[in-house]
Amino acid sequence: MKRKTPTPHDALFRRFLTHAETAREFLEIYLPPALQAVCNLSTLKLESGSFVEENLKAHISDMLYSLETTTGKGYVYCVVEHQSTENKMMAFRMLRYSVSAMQQHISQGHDTLPLVIPVLFYHGSVTPYPYSMNWLECFDLPEQARALYTGDFPLIDLTVMPDSEIMTHRRVALMELVLKHARQRDMLEWLKELVYLLSLDCYTDEQLRTAFHYLVQVGNTSDPERFIRGLAEQAPHHEGILMTLAQQFEQKGRQEGRQEGRQEGRQEGRQEGRQEGRLEGRQEAIQQMVRTMLTNGADHETIMKLTGLSAEELANIIH
Known part of the structure; x- marks a missing residue:
C-alpha cells in the first residue's frame, strides 16, 4: 500500500x-x-x-x-x-x-x-x-x-479449578488435566483419572499421541515407559497406540543410554588423558631437577633423599 x-x-x-x-x-x-x-x-x-x-x-x-x-x-x-x-x-x-x-x-x-x-x-x-x-x-x-x-477479559485459570470440574469437560478435559498436573504431581497418582477420560473415547489418535508425548517430556515420573504400559493395561481400547508409544519411549531410552555411555567414555578418556599429562609433567620436572642437582655437584644419595627416587629410577634418568 x-x-x-x-x-x-x-x-x-x-x-x-x-x-x-x-x-x-x-x-x-x-x-x-x-x-x-x-x-x-x-x-x-x-x-x-x-x-x-x-x-x-x-x-x-x-x-x-x-x-x-x-x-x-x-x-x-x-x-x-x-x-x-x-x-x-x-x-x-x-x-x-x-x-x-x-x-x-x-x-x-x-x-x-x-x-x-x-x-x-x-x-x-x-x-x-x-x-x-x-x-x-x-x-x-x-x-x-x-x-x-470495558470489563475484564474472560480468564480460564486451571490452577484453581477443581479436578472434579475438569473431568466434566469431556473433549478438553485431557488437555486441561495434563497441563494442570504434568509438572506438579507424579503421573502415577492420577492414572485413574486418565483411564476414565480415555474410556470416553472422544479423543483422536493425534490428540492422544501429543498429550502423552507431552507428559513424558515434561511430566513428573521416574519411569515413563511403566506409566504408559500401565495405562495401556487399564485402557485396552487404546492399547495399540499406547503400546506403540511405550515402544518408542523404550527405544529412545536405549539410544539415550548408548549416547550417555559414549559421552561418559569420552569424558573418562579426557580425564585419563589429563591424568597422564599431569604425570608426564611431574616426571619431566623431576628429571630436570635431577640434572640441575647433578650439574651443581650433588651426590646420588642426596638427590634420592630430596626427590624420593629409588636408585633404579635415578639410574634411568642419568642414563
Missing part, C-alpha cells in the same frame, strides 16, 4: 502544529478539562510516529506529543489527526494508532501503559462530522462490544 500523498492540508497542519508553543495552545483550547488536568503542558514534546504500522501510515497525517503528568508519575501521549474527508472507521483507526503508541512506550522499558489521547481535527465538506468518535460504535454488536472491552 502506498503512503498517503501529502496535500496542501497536510503542509498547513504540520507547519503550525510542529511548533511547540502553537501545539501547547491548541491542546489548551481543545483538550477536555478532565484530561487536561492530568497533563503538564509545559513538558510537551513532539514525538516520532515511526512505530506506526505500515498500513496505517498510508492514511495517517498526525502529530504525536508526549507530556509528563501533573503528578510527575508516568506519561501522557496526545495524537492529533487532521482529516478533510469523513471516515466511518476513523475511531477504530485512531484506537489502533493509540495502541501502537502504547506498545512503543512498553518497548522502551516501561512497565505500565501510558494514557494516549486521540483527537480528530476535521475540516471536511460534510457538516457536521457524520460518524461517531466512539470506536465501540464501529461494531455490528455495540452493546456486547461495550461489555467485552
Whole structure:
C-alpha cells in the first residue's frame, strides 16, 4: 500500500502544529478539562510516529506529543489527526494508532501503559462530522462490544479449578488435566483419572499421541515407559497406540543410554588423558631437577633423599 500523498492540508497542519508553543495552545483550547488536568503542558514534546504500522501510515497525517503528568508519575501521549474527508472507521483507526503508541512506550522499558489521547481535527465538506468518535460504535454488536472491552477479559485459570470440574469437560478435559498436573504431581497418582477420560473415547489418535508425548517430556515420573504400559493395561481400547508409544519411549531410552555411555567414555578418556599429562609433567620436572642437582655437584644419595627416587629410577634418568 502506498503512503498517503501529502496535500496542501497536510503542509498547513504540520507547519503550525510542529511548533511547540502553537501545539501547547491548541491542546489548551481543545483538550477536555478532565484530561487536561492530568497533563503538564509545559513538558510537551513532539514525538516520532515511526512505530506506526505500515498500513496505517498510508492514511495517517498526525502529530504525536508526549507530556509528563501533573503528578510527575508516568506519561501522557496526545495524537492529533487532521482529516478533510469523513471516515466511518476513523475511531477504530485512531484506537489502533493509540495502541501502537502504547506498545512503543512498553518497548522502551516501561512497565505500565501510558494514557494516549486521540483527537480528530476535521475540516471536511460534510457538516457536521457524520460518524461517531466512539470506536465501540464501529461494531455490528455495540452493546456486547461495550461489555467485552470495558470489563475484564474472560480468564480460564486451571490452577484453581477443581479436578472434579475438569473431568466434566469431556473433549478438553485431557488437555486441561495434563497441563494442570504434568509438572506438579507424579503421573502415577492420577492414572485413574486418565483411564476414565480415555474410556470416553472422544479423543483422536493425534490428540492422544501429543498429550502423552507431552507428559513424558515434561511430566513428573521416574519411569515413563511403566506409566504408559500401565495405562495401556487399564485402557485396552487404546492399547495399540499406547503400546506403540511405550515402544518408542523404550527405544529412545536405549539410544539415550548408548549416547550417555559414549559421552561418559569420552569424558573418562579426557580425564585419563589429563591424568597422564599431569604425570608426564611431574616426571619431566623431576628429571630436570635431577640434572640441575647433578650439574651443581650433588651426590646420588642426596638427590634420592630430596626427590624420593629409588636408585633404579635415578639410574634411568642419568642414563
